[in-house]
Amino acid sequence: MDLKDYIRDIPNFPKEGILFKDITPLWQNKVSFKESIQLLKERYKNQHIDLIIAAESRGFIVGAALANALEIGFIPVRKPGKLPYKTISASYELEYGTDTLTMHEDAISEKQNILIIDDLLATGGTAKAMAKMVEQLKGIVVEIAFIVELTFLNGRNKINDYNVFSLIQY
Amino acid sequence: MDLKDYIRDIPNFPKEGILFKDITPLWQNKVSFKESIQLLKERYKNQHIDLIIAAESRGFIVGAALANALEIGFIPVRKPGKLPYKTISASYELEYGTDTLTMHEDAISEKQNILIIDDLLATGGTAKAMAKMVEQLKGIVVEIAFIVELTFLNGRNKINDYNVFSLIQY
Numbered sequence: 123m124d125l126k127d128y129i130r131d132i133p134n135f136p137k138e139g140i141l142f143k144d145i146t147p148l149w150q151n152k153v154s155f156k157e158s159i160q161l162l163k164e165r166y167k168n169q170h171i172d173l174i175i176a177a178e179s180r181g182f183i184v185g186a187a188l189a190n191a192l193e194i195g196f197i198p199v200r201k202p203g204k205l206p207y208k209t210i211s212a213s214y215e216l217e218y219g220t221d222t223l224t225m226h227e228d229a230i231s232e233k234q235n236i237l238i239i240d241d242l243l244a245t246g247g248t249a250k251a252m253a254k255m256v257e258q259l260k261g262i263v264v265e266i267a268f269i270v271e272l273t274f275l276n277g278r279n280k281i282n283d284y285n286v287f288s289l290i291q292y
Numbered sequence: 293m294d295l296k297d298y299i300r301d302i303p304n305f306p307k308e309g310i311l312f313k314d315i316t317p318l319w320q321n322k323v324s325f326k327e328s329i330q331l332l333k334e335r336y337k338n339q340h341i342d343l344i345i346a347a348e349s350r351g352f353i354v355g356a357a358l359a360n361a362l363e364i365g366f367i368p369v370r371k372p373g374k375l376p377y378k379t380i381s382a383s384y385e386l387e388y389g390t391d392t393l394t395m396h397e398d399a400i401s402e403k404q405n406i407l408i409i410d411d412l413l414a415t416g417g418t419a420k421a422m423a424k425m426v427e428q429l430k431g432i433v434v435e436i437a438f439i440v441e442l443t444f445l446n447g448r449n450k451i452n453d454y455n456v457f458s459l460i461q462y
Binding site: 150159195203 | 300302305306312314316319320321322325326329343348349350352353354356357359360361363364365366367368370373374375376377396399
């Protein structure tokens with residue numbers, strides 16, 4: 123099956139001039155949802171991954187489904203003020219200004235193998251912030267994986283210290 | 293195993309006087325994460341569920357993992373302005389004021405069997421808003437399921453038109 127058949131183009135979202143890649147049809151269809159997780163599971167099942175981390179909100183969908191499929195733990199990365207326990211944080215650049223992500227400080231132990239997951243690779247800022255937090259807790263970033271990669275935004279350049287993988291490229 | 297062993301009490305979060313039940317340790321531990329999804333999978337695997345719907349952000353973690361385990365589709369419910377395609381919406385009451393959730397208008401087809409999932413049943417407002425949207429799209433709410441139920445908040449009263457299930461009660 124071609125997973126691209128389940129990605130929907132939405133013109134002018136979230137603002138004029140942007141062609142948004144809507145992944146929700148891929149998750150809505152039981153065959154494409156299963157296939158996307160299965161492909162990732164096959165790739166990572168023998169790589170001794172200890173934990174998956176993913177950022178809210180859409181990252182949770184693919185990250186939690188894959189973590190359960192691999193029978194490993196899942197760590198949520200959230201906006202500031204959302205996680206209840208003690209946190210670490212990392213900032214990343216937006217078009218104008220910066221944004222910050224947080225993770226519980228006891229989420230990862232030293233030398234654990236971490237897979238970072240997100241639904242979409244655009245500029246790579248979110249992924250890089252997650253990788254920085256993993257390393258701050260002395261975890262090992264095994265790979266950073268995405269459902270969809272927007273290659274024309276060159277997000278890989280920002281995370282070229284790491285292995286990067288995506289299921290679908292535009 | 294007792295899943296309660298993986299729920300952490302956080303005093304005074306998100307504000308003074310609230311004892312917050314932190315579910316992240318349950319997801320971080322591979323055994324408790326797997327067990328929680330397995331228990332829900334056993335309950336629903338023969339109930340002909342077509343789709344799971346869940347609200348951002350924490351609801352996505354349990355909803356997507358369970359949908360993948362059941363090999364069915366997953367529908368995200370989000371805050372206004374977050375979903376890119378045409379949406380329907382439902383509002384619910386907060387302590388002060390109201391809040392609104394949205395769902396894609398093509399997320400559910402008539403007579404599909406829907407399982408509503410969330411991590412926590414508190415006052416039941418979010419769950420009721422989700423149920424209203426399912427019915428607006430002529431879907432059938434088979435059940436509303438939670439990882440944790442705060443029974444002292446009587447959230448079941450607000451959703452007593454539906455079957456309600458929770459894995460852990462306080």
